[in-house]
Amino acid sequence: MTDRAATPRTPQQPRYGTRPTMKDVAARAGVGLKTVSRVVNGEPGVTADTERRVREAIGALGFRRNDSARILRKGRTASIGLVLEDLADPFYAPLNRAVEEVARDHGALLFNGSSAENADRERELALALCARRVDGLIVIPAGHDHRYLEPEIAAGVATVFVDRPAGRIDADAVLSDNFGGARDGVAHLVAHGHRRIGFIGDRPTVHTATERLRGYHAALDAAGLPADDSRISLGPTTPERVAAEAQRMLTGPHPVTALFTGNNRVTATAVRVLARHPRPVALVGFDDLELADLLSPAVTVVAQDAARLGRTAAELLFRRLDGAGEQPRQVVLPTRLIARGSGELPPADTP
Template identity: 65%
Template sequence: MSSRHGSRPTMNDVAAAAGVGLKTVSRVVNGESGVSAAMAERVRAAIAELGFRRNDSARLLRTGRTASIALLLEDIGDPFSSALSRAVEGVAAEQGCLLFTGSSAEDPDRERELALAFCARRVDGLLIVPAGADHGYLLPEIASGTPAVFLDRPAPGIAADAILSENAAGAREGVAHLIRHGHRRIGFVGDLPHIHTSAERLRGYREAMAAAHLPVDEGWIASGSTDRVRVAQAVTRLTRGPEPVTALFTANNRVTLGALHHLARLGARPALVGFDDLELADLLTPGLTVVAQDPAALGATAARVLFDRLGGDTAAARRIEIPTRLIVRGSGELPPPGG
């Protein structure tokens, strides 16, 4: 049904149909408090009957806001990223906002291109898993009122909110778990060393070994791309030879998957703890012991910080670290040969 004038129904039409004031309709449409449940239901019934749709162009002119935010991830297809994205979308929906998402593929130029494209489309704020080392390009956008919150990794060179996992602490706990089960020669297979999460997890590995008064042979550390060929080569080098490692700590889910694929071909199985949980990890034989992040908490926390900024929070930039959790399933509890 259209309005009595045959044109697109307005909030005045909804108010007349529901028998309430215009301000009441505005509060219901914009998700504001101060309206009783019964009255809100009357307004929603009138909205459904008339086919009313909020005019976001008018809202933009009135408030300067587009009711939209943008999320830049490394790869939306990655399970960690998809869980993070769902959490952000849930908070955005609570706020009546749309979420736009893009993947940088770990390319700083692509990240910059996407971020500025979203800003050109006047999103209200940005959530970014940073790919590059220089985010100075965002300073004019932030100065003009578009806040940016960084997830998973901090933004080098600018003061901005950062919502991170306890990467070093989680890696320290995972490696200490292997040490408690008798391992002294523990290999570390990580991502590219310049990536913040990779560097922090390597720091946690070193700290766990130092706390147990164990030396670290630099040959036990294999950092590089998450390409399966590179991971297979690293695993072969670490687990073969005259003095192989007896356990592996794999520093993210893609490295862990690459290691599992290769170890299945080798037959012999060192103890293994991975950083990041994997779907069906409990169905492996033995089950995969992991240091699990909480991507949902990361995403939801970052989104709430962003909406706080949009609501007028001008406090100094925050760094919030979300705890990890060791999940014991069997692979990290395998004893060393002869142990």
């Protein structure tokens, strides 16, 4: 006697309505189970009359195939997972959308979740998705050790990292040219006469932050300018910290005449600080902002193409799923300097 033998069609949880199965459809249509399966999946070998009877039964019962069972049987789930830092961050929204579009083109559904910049949460989420047997995983890493994914990758879960490379494993990654973008942005300021340029970026544990800082140094080096640690600040991108650091760099005996800000959140805060500052200060920010062109001065930015990042990663993922078994590769996408005014301000006279 099993758990359901006594009351054949009454589910254990009564509030969860009972759903018809192929068996029910078959019984009602007076055909075999497999025939229903054939009709549902559009397989050949069913006469028009039989098909009609089956379709009638399907309609009458409101049957919908249970894809969980299908997945179990077939092995592939036609779903992929996206683990990103924060679904609410405007930078990641287009990336998310781009991944979704590609998934849709390949008939796959998309799971997603935020790691909230927390390595444990990233891990927990990624593994939960693997337990659901997603076919592939796109991860914007929060942590720096992704060895926990090794068994999954070995088991066939295609995995692509975006925006930041994987830690301690060899895996596909799609990145922006953070180094080159930052170098170009800072060089732009240098070209407009600035010699004391501040850099405010994300915490040094974030790969993109250090890459952008490298670009900053490279631009200064190329111009023969000295780097001064007091003009460099890496840390949390909370408005409080960023505003305080900006204020600090703007005052003192040798204030900066220009700021390079390491991401969209930092830039937004910097714009607020500069708006209240008496002296004009040049600004170039990494990441584009909505309405950046309408501020005065309009904000010059180094823009990355978030949608393209997402699209490229997803396409690479599906190529892997289709059997492309080459070595893991890193794809680096270019950034684009958009000069709008704030980066073209000349150095202001300082007191």
